[in-house]
Amino acid sequence: MRRTGSSAVLGVLAAAAGVAVGELLAAATRPPAGPLVAVGGAIIDATPTPVKEFAVRELGTADKPVLLGSIGVVLVVFAAVVGLLTARRWWFGIVGAGILGVAGAGAALSRPAAGIYDAVPSLLAAAVAGVLLVGAARRVPAVAASPAASALGKPSRVLVDRRAFLQAAAVIAGGTVAAGGAAAVVKRARGGAVTASRAAIKLPAAADPAKPLPTGVGPGFVTPNAGFYRVDTALTVPRIDVDSWRLRVHGMVGREQTLSFADLLDRPLIERVITLNCVSNEVGGPYIGTARWLGVPLAPLLREVGIDPGADQLVARSAEGMTIGTPTATVLDGRDAMLCVGMNGEPLPLEHGFPVRMLTPGLFGYAGACKWVTELELTTFAEFDAYWVRRGWAAQAPVKTASRIDRPQPFAEVPAGDATIAGVAWAQGRGIRTVEVRVDDGSWQRADLLPTPSTDTWVQWRLPWKPAAGPHTLTVRATDDTGAVQPEARVTPFPSGATGWHGITVTVT
Amino acid sequence: MRLTKISALAAAAFFTVSIAACGSSSDDSSGAAAPAAAPSPMMSSAAPETMTNFGPGCSAVPTDESNPGSFASMAKVPVATAASGNPVLSTLVAAVKQANLVDSLNTAPDLTVFAPANSAFDKIPAADLKKVLADKKTLTSILTFHVVPGKLTPEQLAGTHKTLEGGSLTVEGSGEMFKVDGTSAVVCGNVQTANATVYIIDTVLMPKK
Numbered sequence: 001m002r003r004t005g006s007s008a009v010l011g012v013l014a015a016a017a018g019v020a021v022g023e024l025l026a027a028a029t030r031p032p033a034g035p036l037v038a039v040g041g042a043i044i045d046a047t048p049t050p051v052k053e054f055a056v057r058e059l060g061t062a063d064k065p066v067l068l069g070s071i072g073v074v075l076v077v078f079a080a081v082v083g084l085l086t087a088r089r090w091w092f093g094i095v096g097a098g099i100l101g102v103a104g105a106g107a108a109l110s111r112p113a114a115g116i117y118d119a120v121p122s123l124l125a126a127a128v129a130g131v132l133l134v135g136a137a138r139r140v141p142a143v144a145a146s147p148a149a150s151a152l153g154k155p156s157r158v159l160v161d162r163r164a165f166l167q168a169a170a171v172i173a174g175g176t177v178a179a180g181g182a183a184a185v186v187k188r189a190r191g192g193a194v195t196a197s198r199a200a201i202k203l204p205a206a207a208d209p210a211k212p213l214p215t216g217v218g219p220g221f222v223t224p225n226a227g228f229y230r231v232d233t234a235l236t237v238p239r240i241d242v243d244s245w246r247l248r249v250h251g252m253v254g255r256e257q258t259l260s261f262a263d264l265l266d267r268p269l270i271e272r273v274i275t276l277n278c279v280s281n282e283v284g285g286p287y288i289g290t291a292r293w294l295g296v297p298l299a300p301l302l303r304e305v306g307i308d309p310g311a312d313q314l315v316a317r318s319a320e321g322m323t324i325g326t327p328t329a330t331v332l333d334g335r336d337a338m339l340c341v342g343m344n345g346e347p348l349p350l351e352h353g354f355p356v357r358m359l360t361p362g363l364f365g366y367a368g369a370c371k372w373v374t375e376l377e378l379t380t381f382a383e384f385d386a387y388w389v390r391r392g393w394a395a396q397a398p399v400k401t402a403s404r405i406d407r408p409q410p411f412a413e414v415p416a417g418d419a420t421i422a423g424v425a426w427a428q429g430r431g432i433r434t435v436e437v438r439v440d441d442g443s444w445q446r447a448d449l450l451p452t453p454s455t456d457t458w459v460q461w462r463l464p465w466k467p468a469a470g471p472h473t474l475t476v477r478a479t480d481d482t483g484a485v486q487p488e489a490r491v492t493p494f495p496s497g498a499t500g501w502h503g504i505t506v507t508v509t
Numbered sequence: 510m511r512l513t514k515i516s517a518l519a520a521a522a523f524f525t526v527s528i529a530a531c532g533s534s535s536d537d538s539s540g541a542a543a544p545a546a547a548p549s550p551m552m553s554s555a556a557p558e559t560m561t562n563f564g565p566g567c568s569a570v571p572t573d574e575s576n577p578g579s580f581a582s583m584a585k586v587p588v589a590t591a592a593s594g595n596p597v598l599s600t601l602v603a604a605v606k607q608a609n610l611v612d613s614l615n616t617a618p619d620l621t622v623f624a625p626a627n628s629a630f631d632k633i634p635a636a637d638l639k640k641v642l643a644d645k646k647t648l649t650s651i652l653t654f655h656v657v658p659g660k661l662t663p664e665q666l667a668g669t670h671k672t673l674e675g676g677s678l679t680v681e682g683s684g685e686m687f688k689v690d691g692t693s694a695v696v697c698g699n700v701q702t703a704n705a706t707v708y709i710i711d712t713v714l715m716p717k718k
Contacts, residue, residue, distance in 0.1 A: 282590055284616040410613035411653070411673045471649065473609055504613045505649065507675075 006165045010136045011083015013172040018129025020179035026121040027186040033118035038108035086137045093133035101126020136168040194239040201347045207268035214451035218460045223289035231278045238319045238372045242355045251377035254306025267296045272336045275458045279364035280493045284404050284502035294342030299332050311378035316358045316370035324370040325386035335361050361456040362429030367397035394496035401427040401486045403478040410504040422462035431455030431481035437463045438475045467508040475503040563685035564697040587615035588705035600630040608649045620705040621661040625713045650674050654716040660706040676716045
């Protein structure tokens with residue numbers, strides 16, 4: 001058997017085995033540090049934008065398989081050459097594996113959120129490949145020159161022991177399949193790479209934590225993440241790799257800035273309990289929730305880049321192209337506008353904007369709470385209409401004072417006796433002064449307000465009720481802390497949020 | 510009957526357009542005229558369990574989920590809002606407003622609504638209809654007699670169901686042919702809204718005394 005072919009094959013097999021072991025270690029410990037993904041990510045980052053756009057245009061969603069395939073081809077060719085050289089000089093195997101190891105480790109360390117450990121899978125891959133290659137080259141020695149070729153006076157061919165070669169190849173290939181298979185199993189078990197990278201995030205403690213909720217807050221004050229409303233245009237939830245995520249702050253600024261996720265976490269974080277609601281919520285509707293948000297205060301970050309005084313609009317752009325415009329003055333007026341990284345004690349759920357979303361207390365979500373945000377651009381309202389503004393929705397969208405009856409439910413049959421009417425009211429930023437309930441056409445009765453941590457959250461209210469039998473209509477209205485009564489007139493959510501008093505019908509039996 | 514079918518068809522089609530425009534897709538459907546037709550930031554994750562509609566009034570509705578005119582988009586707004594942009598259900602909508610039931614219908618968790626088309630109200634003598642609309646108590650009991658708690662699938666539709674009014678209604682039939690209380694035919698069935706399944710019917714139901 002000719003040595004040229006067998007050496008090349010052994011080189012490729014050894015490299016494959018090394019990569020498989022490296023991927024297995026990464027899959028089990030830190031998925032973004034996998035040699036192939038790390039090299040792929042580094043190449044994508046190093047690729048000029050026009051080339052990337054060309055790739056996306058020409059290859060569509062195949063761009064990433066094509067990239068990984070290309071890396072594979074380069075690796076195979078390199079490994080085959082190293083295999084050939086190792087058959088002549090054993091230390092070529094060490095040098096070749098070392099080059100691969102350094103390349104992989106360098107790529108892994110270049111990832112934004114990388115730690116020193118991220119080099120380990122690639123270095124392990126190189127060590128395994130090097131040892132296997134050198135070991136195999138020694139076990140499969142050249143046996144003899146071809147007698148026929150020598151007799152004919154042709155250049156002698158070096159042959160190897162076919163049996164020894166096949167044994168070595170089978171062992172390495174078997175190990176590769178086992179390690180590669182195990183890596184695949186581990187990856188699947190850990191969910192997608194993004195899910196895994198989210199799970200791997202350790203959010204730092206807030207430098208300025210939220211105060212504990214006041215005693216007396218009712219159940220349901222904080223909305224669990226799983227029950228938090230979701231309103232967006234994303235057909236599939238964007239899955240953003242946190243390591244390659246970047247936030248570009250640009251436009252009418254003194255100095256453009258690009259931040260990685262690690263850069264964000266290095267800044268002092270604040271934690272606040274804030275109620276967020278959607279402009280398209282009907283009167284009494286469900287698109288509102290309250291969470292404990294962890295994030296980077298936006299105002300100092302913007303002041304660092306230097307805002308042109310004429311830039312009256314901050315446009316946040318998401319990974320899937322959503323644009324959300326917020327008045328710059330609103331972000332800078334002292335409220336807790338922030339770039340959120342955490343929600344109720346965990347990294348943002350994928351569907352709530354992982355890894356980073358914006359939040360502006362006191363504005364409807366479509367005007368201040370961009371999910372999956374990747375860009376902040378300082379511009380003007382005259383210059384740019386954000387996504388929903390182009391569709392006729394108001395450019396300025398402070399939340400409207402509103403209230404909702406949660407108990408009893410509409411059409412409920414309420415047993416006669418002592419009952420309670422309960423619900424929530426909200427006017428983020430202004431705060432709620434009073435909530436009043438009217439039974440049928442009776443007089444307005446003041447409900448009890450439960451405590452709140454700040455004016456940026458909803459208020460829970462309740463009113464004891466001794467109902468008479470029969471059908472009843474219950475109506476609620478709130479007054480904000482400026483003294484303005486929630487408007488009775490019905491308007492639709494379009495273009496700037498619904499108004500009207502929530503009224504429901506129940507039957508007392 | 511023919512008129513009923515046509516109005517139901519128009520109902521379903523208009524229903525769809527007006528509601529769907531509030532759907533979540535990024536398509537720009539600002540060609541629609543009514544303010545309610547402006548595309549709106551809406552739930553994108555709501556996925557109704559069943560999308561199979563039936564009846565002569567349903568055939569004009571696109572089935573492609575990405576089409577803003579599809580039942581999938583329609584499923585994203587609550588039932589009273591869904592009905593309110595629809596001229597062929599305008600009498601029902603007016604009655605619901607008159608009885609102050611808009612919020613109750615919109616914010617109740619799960620409902621089945623038997624929605625009489627305008628042609629159903631047209632069968633009631635004008636003077637009687639006017640009288641009923643002016644009497645909130647009677648109106649409320651008539652309207653709540655058209656609403657059943659829980660979302661009934663077509664498979665669950667046949668049978669006797671207790672209404673929110675307190676009395677029961679009986680649905681007979683199977684497949685795509687149903688009659689409610691022996692008189693009122695379902696002309697477009699299994700229409701999904703965010704919180705209710707709607708069956709459009711051709712005759713107003715009356716609570717049993």
